[in-house]
Amino acid sequence: MSYSEQFSGIRKAGNLAAHVLDFVTPYVISGITTQELNDLCHQETLRHGGESAPLHFQGYPQATCISLNHVVCHGIPSSRKLVDGDILNIDVTVILDGWFGDTSRMFYVGTPPLKARQLVEVTYRALNESLTCVRPGGHLGDIGACIQHIAEGAGYSVVRDFCGHGIGRVFHGDPAVLHFGERGTGVVLQPGMTFTIEPMINAGRPEVKILQDNWTAVTRDRSLSAQFEHTVGVTETGVEVFTLSAAGYTCPPYTANSGLAP
Ligand code: MF3
Ligand code: CO
Numbered sequence: 001m002s003y004s005e006q007f008s009g010i011r012k013a014g015n016l017a018a019h020v021l022d023f024v025t026p027y028v029i030s031g032i033t034t035q036e037l038n039d040l041c042h043q044e045t046l047r048h049g050g051e052s053a054p055l056h057f058q059g060y061p062q063a064t065c066i067s068l069n070h071v072v073c074h075g076i077p078s079s080r081k082l083v084d085g086d087i088l089n090i091d092v093t094v095i096l097d098g099w100f101g102d103t104s105r106m107f108y109v110g111t112p113p114l115k116a117r118q119l120v121e122v123t124y125r126a127l128n129e130s131l132t133c134v135r136p137g138g139h140l141g142d143i144g145a146c147i148q149h150i151a152e153g154a155g156y157s158v159v160r161d162f163c164g165h166g167i168g169r170v171f172h173g174d175p176a177v178l179h180f181g182e183r184g185t186g187v188v189l190q191p192g193m194t195f196t197i198e199p200m201i202n203a204g205r206p207e208v209k210i211l212q213d214n215w216t217a218v219t220r221d222r223s224l225s226a227q228f229e230h231t232v233g234v235t236e237t238g239v240e241v242f243t244l245s246a247a248g249y250t251c252p253p254y255t256a257n258s259g260l261a262p
């Protein structure tokens with residue numbers, strides 16, 4: 001059973017989603033609206049022959065999710081202008097040739113307070129470390145346990161109400177990828193499996209509340225929240241990350257290479 005066609009489809013979609021985040025990065029500055037960032041992402045997706053998966057998905061009104069500060073996920077782009085000190089997540093999912101690629105990163109506006117930057121760095125580390133748990137014979141619970149250990153070890157909490165998901169020709173499939181759990185439990189990972197890992201980590205308590213728009217999830221205690229997301233596949237030997245940045249953007253701040261010496 002070959003999954004090479006599946007991997008090449010998701011790889012192309014994942015690369016495009018990551019490219020869209022690379023593309024929008026220099027525009028993430030004070031004064032721009034989240035609607036403008038959304039539209040830049042949407043246009044760049046279309047320009048490359050893709051579609052924005054969130055648009056009209058279960059009635060969702062925009063092409064991307066942009067979640068600021070205490071927004072955990074599914075923030076709806078709006079006329080809100082970015083201001084210095086904001087932290088935000090931009091979540092891009094594209095459909096290319098029928099395959100889905102789903103990725104999100106955090107961004108800084110100016111230099112946010114140290115507490116905010118530390119939350120973002122720990123969340124990045126939690127996702128990054130969890131990638132080492134993706135290998136044949138490993139368990140899904142290894143991923144959640146790794147993320148929980150890092151987040152709680154830093155004094156933060158893991159959001160329980162949202163999880164990663166199988167992905168491929170569908171946006172959200174099996175398995176559910178929990179961002180907490182016990183090592184050695186859950187589904188055994190096998191070559192060919194493809195799913196997202198997308199931990200949401202709160203500076204305060206884990207509980208979320210959904211706003212009146214029926215989408216925006218915020219922390220109940222209004223503490224800051226951070227998230228990163230990759231689409232990954234289990235290979236014969238380990239993991240392939242389909243949504244790496246070609247520009248080398250990992251964790252903010254993202255300093256564009258001007259080509260000039262410092
Ligand atoms: N991209 C999100 C995820 O990581 C899902 C967004 S669904 C939407 O799964 F409808 F809110 F866009
Ligand atoms: Co996802």
Ligand code: CO
Nearest residue numbers: 091102103229
């Ligand atoms: Co996503």
